[in-house]
Amino acid sequence: ILNVEQSPQSLHVQEGDSTNFTCSFPSSNFYALHWYRWETAKSPEALFVMTLNGDEKKKGRISATLNTKEGYSYLYIKGSQPEDSATYLCAPWADKAAGNKLTFGGGTRVLVKP
Amino acid sequence: NAGVTQTPKFQVLKTGQSMTLQCAQDMNHNSMYWYRQDPGMGLRLIYYSASEGTTDKGEVPNGYNVSRLNKREFSLRLESAAPSQTSVYFCASSELTGGPAYEQYFGPGTRLTVT
Numbered sequence: 564i565l566n567v568e569q570s571p572q573s574l575h576v577q578e579g580d581s582t583n584f585t586c587s588f589p590s591s592n593f594y595a596l597h598w599y600r601w602e603t604a605k606s607p608e609a610l611f612v613m614t615l616n617g618d619e620k621k622k623g624r625i626s627a628t629l630n631t632k633e634g635y636s637y638l639y640i641k642g643s644q645p646e647d648s649a650t651y652l653c654a655p656w657a658d659k660a661a662g663n664k665l666t667f668g669g670g671t672r673v674l675v676k677p
Numbered sequence: 678n679a680g681v682t683q684t685p686k687f688q689v690l691k692t693g694q695s696m697t698l699q700c701a702q703d704m705n706h707n708s709m710y711w712y713r714q715d716p717g718m719g720l721r722l723i724y725y726s727a728s729e730g731t732t733d734k735g736e737v738p739n740g741y742n743v744s745r746l747n748k749r750e751f752s753l754r755l756e757s758a759a760p761s762q763t764s765v766y767f768c769a770s771s772e773l774t775g776g777p778a779y780e781q782y783f784g785p786g787t788r789l790t791v792t
Contacts, residue, residue, distance in 0.1 A: 594777035595777035595778055597780060597781070599781075605785075606681075606767065606783035606784060606785055606786060607720070607767070607781075607783045608783070609780035609781065609782075612777075612778055612779070612780050614777065614778055652719060652720065654720075656777035664710075664722055664725055664735065665722070665781065666722075666736070667712075667719040667720040667721070668719055669717065669718060669719040670719050
């Protein structure tokens, strides 16, 4: 079972401010890293799938970077809006020896205050 | 295109009762997954099916069985429910053989309470 850590567990952000948070994972046997956004009472939805060291992905005001050598990824939210309030999950994909599947972190819960 | 559907949405069981959670997808995905979500623990994989006819254990398979009925459907069975199985259950699917670059699509979830 992979050790996937997300920090912080939760954060409050003022509307209009930018924020970022971290996903840490084992750097060995890396195949891909997934980010999902999970709004309350809804299902998780994919934001990004990242596979290469140095990858940067962007969707609107949300972007992510990936460092596979040191085993971390950052998710950034620029100019936070109330609709960005959600739990953000990261999930690395390990190789078959470690289980050919996603292992989810505990998530970072973001609350954007108007 | 309904995506991933799950039934039922809610269920209350007594300890020792059995039930089957149903999941279907209409995206022609090869791979399907069952997760459970508990407070503070994120999503944990119970079982998955990389393709029709195959199933494999995930992180927390004890107390569960699965059936990949066909390419569309993947069911999860609790033979003798226990209070520790109180959780929200999510089904998901992904393209082709579910390789690392393919995102997963999640169903709406089943909220199960075992008393």
